[in-house]
Amino acid sequence: MPTYILRQVLGVLQTLLLSSIISFAVLRLLPGDPARLIVGPLAGQAALDAVREQLGLNDPVIVQYFDYVGGFLTGNWGYSYSNGADVTAVLAARLPATIELALYAFLFALVVAIVVATIASYRRGIVGALAKFFSLIGLGTPPFWLALVLLLVFSVNLKVLPGPSGRLTSFLQPPPTITGLYTVDALLSGNVVAFSDALAHLVLPAIALAVIPCAFLTRLLTANLEDAARGAFVTVVRSKGVSRWSTHTRHVLHNALLPTVSSSGVVLAALITGSVLVEEIFDWPGVGQVLVQGIQRQDFAVVQTFILLSAVIYVLVNLLVDVVVGFVDPRLRLQRAGS
Amino acid sequence: MSTLTPPAALPAPTDTTDSVLEVENLHVAYGSTQVVRDVSFRVRRAEKVGIVGESGSGKSTLALAIVGLLASNGSVSSGAVRVLGRDTVGLSDREFDRIRGRDLSLVFQDPLTSLDPVKTIGHQIAEVLKEHTPKISRARIRERSIELLNSVGVSDPASRLNQYPHEYSGGMRQRVLIAIAIANDPAVLIADEPTTALDVTTQAQVLEVLDSLVDRLGISVVLITHDLGVVSEFCDRVLVMYAGRVVESSPAASLFAHASHPYSLALLDSLPLPGRSRSEPLAWIPGAPPAMTDLPTGCSFSPRCTWAVDACSVVAPPKIMVGAADDHWSECHRAEEVAAAAPVAEAASAAPPESPAPAGDPAPPATPTDDRTPDASH
Numbered sequence: 001m002p003t004y005i006l007r008q009v010l011g012v013l014q015t016l017l018l019s020s021i022i023s024f025a026v027l028r029l030l031p032g033d034p035a036r037l038i039v040g041p042l043a044g045q046a047a048l049d050a051v052r053e054q055l056g057l058n059d060p061v062i063v064q065y066f067d068y069v070g071g072f073l074t075g076n077w078g079y080s081y082s083n084g085a086d087v088t089a090v091l092a093a094r095l096p097a098t099i100e101l102a103l104y105a106f107l108f109a110l111v112v113a114i115v116v117a118t119i120a121s122y123r124r125g126i127v128g129a130l131a132k133f134f135s136l137i138g139l140g141t142p143p144f145w146l147a148l149v150l151l152l153v154f155s156v157n158l159k160v161l162p163g164p165s166g167r168l169t170s171f172l173q174p175p176p177t178i179t180g181l182y183t184v185d186a187l188l189s190g191n192v193v194a195f196s197d198a199l200a201h202l203v204l205p206a207i208a209l210a211v212i213p214c215a216f217l218t219r220l221l222t223a224n225l226e227d228a229a230r231g232a233f234v235t236v237v238r239s240k241g242v243s244r245w246s247t248h249t250r251h252v253l254h255n256a257l258l259p260t261v262s263s264s265g266v267v268l269a270a271l272i273t274g275s276v277l278v279e280e281i282f283d284w285p286g287v288g289q290v291l292v293q294g295i296q297r298q299d300f301a302v303v304q305t306f307i308l309l310s311a312v313i314y315v316l317v318n319l320l321v322d323v324v325v326g327f328v329d330p331r332l333r334l335q336r337a338g339s
Numbered sequence: 340m341s342t343l344t345p346p347a348a349l350p351a352p353t354d355t356t357d358s359v360l361e362v363e364n365l366h367v368a369y370g371s372t373q374v375v376r377d378v379s380f381r382v383r384r385a386e387k388v389g390i391v392g393e394s395g396s397g398k399s400t401l402a403l404a405i406v407g408l409l410a411s412n413g414s415v416s417s418g419a420v421r422v423l424g425r426d427t428v429g430l431s432d433r434e435f436d437r438i439r440g441r442d443l444s445l446v447f448q449d450p451l452t453s454l455d456p457v458k459t460i461g462h463q464i465a466e467v468l469k470e471h472t473p474k475i476s477r478a479r480i481r482e483r484s485i486e487l488l489n490s491v492g493v494s495d496p497a498s499r500l501n502q503y504p505h506e507y508s509g510g511m512r513q514r515v516l517i518a519i520a521i522a523n524d525p526a527v528l529i530a531d532e533p534t535t536a537l538d539v540t541t542q543a544q545v546l547e548v549l550d551s552l553v554d555r556l557g558i559s560v561v562l563i564t565h566d567l568g569v570v571s572e573f574c575d576r577v578l579v580m581y582a583g584r585v586v587e588s589s590p591a592a593s594l595f596a597h598a599s600h601p602y603s604l605a606l607l608d609s610l611p612l613p614g615r616s617r618s619e620p621l622a623w624i625p626g627a628p629p630a631m632t633d634l635p636t637g638c639s640f641s642p643r644c645t646w647a648v649d650a651c652s653v654v655a656p657p658k659i660m661v662g663a664a665d666d667h668w669s670e671c672h673r674a675e676e677v678a679a680a681a682p683v684a685e686a687a688s689a690a691p692p693e694s695p696a697p698a699g700d701p702a703p704p705a706t707p708t709d710d711r712t713p714d715a716s717h
Contacts, residue, residue: 232452238408240467240519241440244432251455330457330503
């Protein structure tokens, strides 16, 4: 057990170290001068040098790197070069919105993938072929395009769901912050109106964001299900008199879920860190917009922090998945207890 | 159900009503390829029938066809399978589910892959009990599961119920599979190579467990194997399969003394029997089994057969009765000659120690009549 934990911790540290170096290096290597951006094109050399000094840009690169890592670890993520905002405060305000959207998209992708893959692998013929066809189409659907189509159909034409107006209708008060997720906070504080409004705002962006991961998970799970269905134990379960459908849902699905759960960690992490375009379209007050601005303005502090934060999220989500897989697969439980 | 009645109390086996499993002119095909051709046999109550053949002879397909679990591209093209008198060919999946695990059960080849790796042993035993007795209580399931594991020789069953398959050894897993198969006191148990994946010592133990259980519970067994040694220890009757057909059918003892199909003879010759000189190399059968898509005309074995004459590759041999009793036939033009040449002396020492007519075997052989037609079931 201690060896297992030690291995995990070392793996995590290694991942974080590498991503901190990469996030630091990439922005330094890009052409452009943040100090010039801050002082403006008309400022003189003296002003430029002063800002350089103030930002630590004249320090040796290695000192800059340690300043950056030290700052990240102590929660001091610096100030935006472009507008002076406290990066920690900006991200703290925006991250919950992104996480809520990603969680709903993930939930949607997972549930749809399980249902579709289970049916597709059970009924091989036309149903299975259709599922495979649509999951292939889904993989190639650009989320921003789908987002526009969904808005046109459900918001503009049918008028059943809100348009691109953020997380909540403007005249509603956001629920008191408990988790930062509006739907959860609204439920916890018993505010049904805010809950249903927040949920309605989530539907379209979540679907747009979920389509590619959903198609990916559907294909993965279908393949795993078809694999598991060929196992010898399936014949034995059938020989007990258990129907094909029960065998499929109770035994085959359980076995097929193991590799799918492992991959779903990457999917969830990608959803949290990759929702930029969809957030843009739905005017979602998440980190996506800040990130895009940060990149355009060469805002080191914002972008660096976000890249490293993404790495942390990946690592955390995958640790979580490891725990979940342990619950689903008894063989791993024993291995861990034994090592 | 009367399967719990000890075999001794059974009425003398006289007519077909005593058959628990009848297979009649069964043909099974994968796509357009016939892999089981015209197989007929009958299994009496508490009888142990061995089906022997090499890989690809169609014996596993036969087993799956009997339990109705052929792969989706396989199907019974003609013939009948009667379980306790009820024809199962053409039953809907749902109707067959009522029979599987209750009247008819299966012990499968590879114990290592035959249990669901993510469910506890207790869960997998409970499943077969619940399936056929939906209102069974949890306490009763537990009690019965412990009883079953005890009867197959799994020690400390109460605590092992909560374990997973990977915590069991191969031999123990096969015992669990046997426990599952006998859970509802079935009439017939199909065992497809139940010991092949196990080491020799474990093989013997598992066979012993199976043997004592079927004797005690009066379960009939169809044992499918490539191992004549296993057959000689375990079975009352033997069917030898080649290229999807049964080519010889005989009481076990009689096969060892009077094998009357060249293929059976060759199988016996390739067996390392006690009494056979160690310096003498084991015999093997030249050539390979034919592809089922391209069977030779006449007798399928003729291209590999050392006894073959011109007629063999032209005319398919009929069933020819061998010996005085009416329970031994062979599909060979030269059956009588082959039987006469059978390695009687060597085989005598290898024959099973039991009497040639164990419980469940037919009563004294009938006097042969001149116009006797070969009966598929004998």
